[in-house]
Every structure is written in structure tokens, then in C-alpha cells.
Amino acid sequence: MRAAIAEACTQAGRDPAGVTLIAVSKTRSVAEIASLHRLGQSDFGENYVQEFVNKYTELANIQDSTKASEQGERLHWHFIGALQANKSRWIAERADWVHSLDRLRIAERLAEQRPAHLPPLQICIQVNISHEARKAGVAPDAVVPLAEAMAALPNLKLRGLMAIPAPSTDRTQQRQSFAKLRQILETLKQEGHAVDVLSMGMSADWQAALQEGATHLRIGTALFGPRPSKTR
Ligand SMILES: *Cc1c(COP(=O)(O)O)cnc(C)c1O
Secondary structure: OOOHHHHHHHOOOOOOHHEEEEEEOOOOOOOHHHHHHHHHOOOEEEOOOOHHHHHHHHHHHHHHHHHHHHOOOOEEEEEEEOOHHHHHHHHOOOEEEEEEEHHHHHHHHHHOOOOOOOOOEEEEEEEEEOOOOOOOOOOHHHHHHHHHHHHOOOOOEOOOEEEEEEOOOHHHHHHHHHHHHHHHHHHHHHOOOOOOEEEOOOOOHHHHHHHHOOOOEEEOHHHHHHHOOOOO
């Protein structure tokens, strides 16, 4: 996967150092995560709070009991799923990133619940770029107001935007969706926000996302193989 990303970066005239691969490990076992980590993968993405907390706890024990020199870089956890207000504390206390922020109320809770000894929680606003009625994310024109409201909150750092476009097998269409998200990020920058992250691209469309400037690819299936379909 890393070689494929490096190759695609070369073709797109981009530096692979500017692209972070997030291994989306929902439904995967702690053993699978640990073995990928031994191969040098340190960024992992999870969708479900309880599943994340269980894995986080087990893996923290593994990391603590292994010598620092053997374990390589520590794990970085990206929460990428729907976040309910009553579960925000679990995430505020453990995650490094939240990619799926779509409400000020959740931002306020995360800001209040983020422990002061931890670095600021890195945040992406999730945008519903395909205007799908039942999809998560804020409407494109709600991004700037939400960012403005968040600017006053402590313990959070707004880094950029995330989107899951409507699935398409057409590369041109995929690119158009991702280009929209890039344009919204440009607007945020023009409004004075220091944002630099485009979290976009999954197993089926990451090449198009890279061509449009993705900085964080969220890849599950292409790394781990198909998920058991009955689970999710
Ligand atoms: C599951 C998921 C992914 C990864 O999807 P794949 O198609 O398996 O690569 C990425 N982002 C989000 C938000 C997801 O829920």
C-alpha cells in the first residue's frame, strides 16, 4: 500500500511525506493492529466508540509492557465515526484526532473534556459534499460559521476537513467531489483559519483523492482485506 501511494504521489507530482496513511481498523482484531504496527504503521482509524475504547486499552497495555526501542512510534488514534454527545468523553480522553466533527455542541464537549496534560485534540470538520440527505457532515456553507464558533474553544485544534463522497466508480466524478472539499478548505484559509488537512480517500477512490490534494487517506479494505459483511 505504501509503495502504491508513493507511486501515485510521484505521478501526481506530490511529496509522499505530505500524505498520512490511516489504517481503518474497525472490525479488525487487536492482533491485526499490532502486527501492522510492527510493520511500521502507526496511524489507525476507528468508527465505534466502544470498540475503540476496548482496543485502545488492550493495545496501551501491550505498548507499556514492550520496551520503547522495540515498539517504534507510538500509536496515533483517529476517530472517524459518528460521535454522540454522551460518548464524547471517551474520545476526548484517548484519541489524537477526530475527523467526524459535525456539530458545535460536540466540539464544546470535547474542548471541555480534553485533559489539560494532553496535546490539543486535532479536529476535522466533516462535510456532506454530495448533499446526501441521510449522510453525516455539515453542509458546505455551514463550514465557515462552525469553524468561527470553534475558534474560541480551548484544547482543540481545527486542522481541516473530512468527507465521504457518494460512491462512484468514475475517476472524473470522484475527483470532482474531492475538488469541492479542497475548495472549501481554500475558503477557510481565506477566512484566516490555519488549516492544512484534507482527510479524504478510501480504498475505492484514494487515487482520485491524492490527485486533488488529500493529506490523510483512510484505508481499510485495501490494507486488511474485505470486512466481514454481516458485521457492518
Ligand atoms: C470504513 C471507513 C473507511 C475505510 O473504508 P474502506 O473502503 O474499507 O477503505 C474510511 N473512512 C470512514 C469514515 C470509514 O467509515
